[in-house]
Amino acid sequence: MIPEIGLLFLVLAFTISSFYIFGNFFSFYRNNNFVISPNIVYLFFLSVLLSFLCLEISFITDDFSVLYVANNSNENLPVYYKFAALWGGHEGSMLLYLLFLSLWILIYYLKSQSSFGIFFLFVIFSLFSGFVIFTSNPFERLLPFPPEGGLDLNPLLQDFAFTIHPPTLYLGYTALTLPFAIAMARCVDSNYKNWASDLKNWSVISWSFLTLGIALGSWWAYYELGWGGWWFWDPVENSSLIPWLIATALIHSAIATSKRNIFSKWTVLLSLGAILSSYIGLFLVRSGVVTSVHTFALDPERGLILLFIILFVLIFSLIIYSRSKLTDLSYTYGSILSREFFFLINNVFLIILAVAILFGTIYPIIYEIFSGGKDIAVGKPYFDLVTVPIAFFLAFFQGFGILSNWSSRTTEPKTLFVYFAILIFLTVSLSLLFLNNISISITVTNLMISSILAGLIYYAFLQIKNSKKVNLSMGFSHFGIAVMILGIGLVSSLESQKELIAFKEKPFELENYRITYLGEEKKIAQNFSSDEVSFKVNNSNKEFNLIAEKRYYPVSKSIMTEAAIFPSIKEDLYISIGDQVEEGWVVKAQLKPFVRLIWLGALIMTFGGFLSLFRFKSS
Amino acid sequence: MKVTRYIGYFSLLLTLFIFSVFFINLFEENEINFPEKNLPSGEIKTFDGNILDLDLLKKSEFSLLNVWATWCINCKLEHGFLMAKKTEGWDIVGLNYKDDLEQAFKWLDQYGNPYSVNLYDQDGTYGFNLGVSGAPETYLLREDKILQKHIGIMSEKVWKDKFIPLINN
């Protein structure tokens, strides 16, 4: 019964959402009052929540008569993985998406003044909940032959990060609907005051969750996949990066619009671009046009329907946009040294990077069509080549951009000189720190972070000197990206590795570590058995043991390697094992200097993002 | 601004181009060209312990070669389809890939044997020459030529979309 009730609740939410749209359709044109009551919105959210809970109950009670539960769970899974298994496949993750979307709709309803915004939100909700109900029903029953015990959750997903990475990302993706709806609402209703600051706040919410979600994914891939990599330019990873880049541009554009009343068309278009790029990502992951470890297998028909939905949203929004009257109050953008212009540079480069990454991601698909079916791949060489120079310019302009003034006040040339002085000073001092390892990539990294830090330092100094408030959220966010760039640059330039066959009790050296393979032990856990291979590690000032694992999952008959990691801010020692051979084990030991800075930087950025919400709450 | 307008049109064109690419790709999933090549020759063990020279294997006009293993969960999901095809009279050669022979025997006993011949590629050498990257994979053969290859679970749908058009040619 519970699955059927779950479906019923989902249908209820879909009905409420659709009735709202059709019921208010005419009010929409006549600009009358909308018919909406708080109770309806609460009921709406509650329905989605209860639907979600019904599916969770099916998972936790091992109801394998439900097809989706049977395909994604197993009776031997620990209960928290059964809970998370709900979002291990297409249908369930769509339900999670709908849950978060309805949550944001509720919060928006409680905090905003625009019923037009709610209208557009319900349009999106109806489209996607309709998609789920009619083509991707997670409650479908498997009668009459449920596989005993279930198939099993993919062992790759049986990890703590799986319980938080997808939900965090989905909170970010769904939150992107809000700027879109607000932008559309403003296009239709020119009386929507504060639309830009509303839009900015929601962009920040989305961006913060996306930053955290992407960072979690990277960290998870790093310790879970056992190869030591933290970014693979996988189509699904790119699908999360592209909306993130556009959201970053969107935040800056929205700030300009809310503070200075300019760039409003950009803000609207970027909101559209952000949500569309997240839908393209959704499509890529679920349609089967690209294959990846991340994709959900789907048939082309569902992919086609999804594509139609996305196309509909695009055409529909462009029509609304073209009929809107968006006039900026001030047309003067001031000098080249104005903050407006730096924002413009920033956004142009962010968009270029996003489009370039999108292009590289779908190029194999394009090539396949025009070459009559030939299969090629576009990988790291392209993406690295495109990202590094653009990121360099973004970082380079960031520093002075932070210092620049809005054109209502001129930015004095003196500021420019002092900035460059600090920049040169920082660059030189930092290069002294890394004198032993100077290389082109270290220098590039150095310049990038020095630019940003010089800007931040001088900005803070000027604000304090003039007794003005220091924008902490901006400071943390930009400081965060500097930390991340530092981590990326250092680990890419300085990482080292050794791959060999380790003999028992015979140590080998990696930089200043001496590593000895001691032996192995067999262990049994709830749904897997494993070989635990232990290593003794000696360093100049410490000695410790590490255990790397090879796990065997009987139900899905897969083998996973769990790397042994000794983490620290300064460097990670990363040991993964390959096959066991007669003399010992195939071992790969890597040193990853400062790799933790990457995720630390992301955390700082996320913190900065959320911090800005509190600032506005108090005012 | 004129420049802005042109950029706007350019972006719109780009977006529509991307959508068309996706549309076409969804429809053309079936017509992926596979460069015809011959089944690699070689000698390989069979389940009854003999060594078989693949050139001597008598093949019907159309046959299938299915790469499977007991460690491959998706293989279980396509098994029903393979059994059905066997009943229809299709000749399916089984290539057991990087597996344990005893477990493979048990598997076939327990679930049924859809294969006319059972080949045992213990270390994956033959599979490598074939271009195998994992299991399950299914190859459509016309005598000695490989017409098409499917990576992943075989189903009626894949059969209809990918294999039937080539068989009917």
Add this chain to the structure above:
Amino acid sequence: MLFLIPFFFLSLSLEAKNIYEFSNENLEEDFIELSQEISCPLCAGSSIAESNSDIANDLKNVIFKELENGKTPKEIKNNLIKLYGEGILFMPENKISIFILYGFPLLLIGIGIFFLFNFSKK
């Protein structure tokens, strides 16, 4: 004979065996370069150099043997393309793709810079 004792100790503390023992250094360089250019078919964008998966190790073994047998990297790559398709490489080798893949971002940057100049002139 006593002078041989230090050599015994050296070999005892010798590092573990290299997985791939190359007969000369050039081959080892070729191997490293090749294994970074070939992607692991089933992994998320990792090269076979980075990946630990079965198929990646199989491919590394094959490349090692073929290099030792005197095949050139180009021959090895072409052989793998015949088996797995061009998708096995990280970057396509046909001229049109290279032109488009590098040209498009340059075009974007050109448009961007052109746009910024126009804006600053206003």
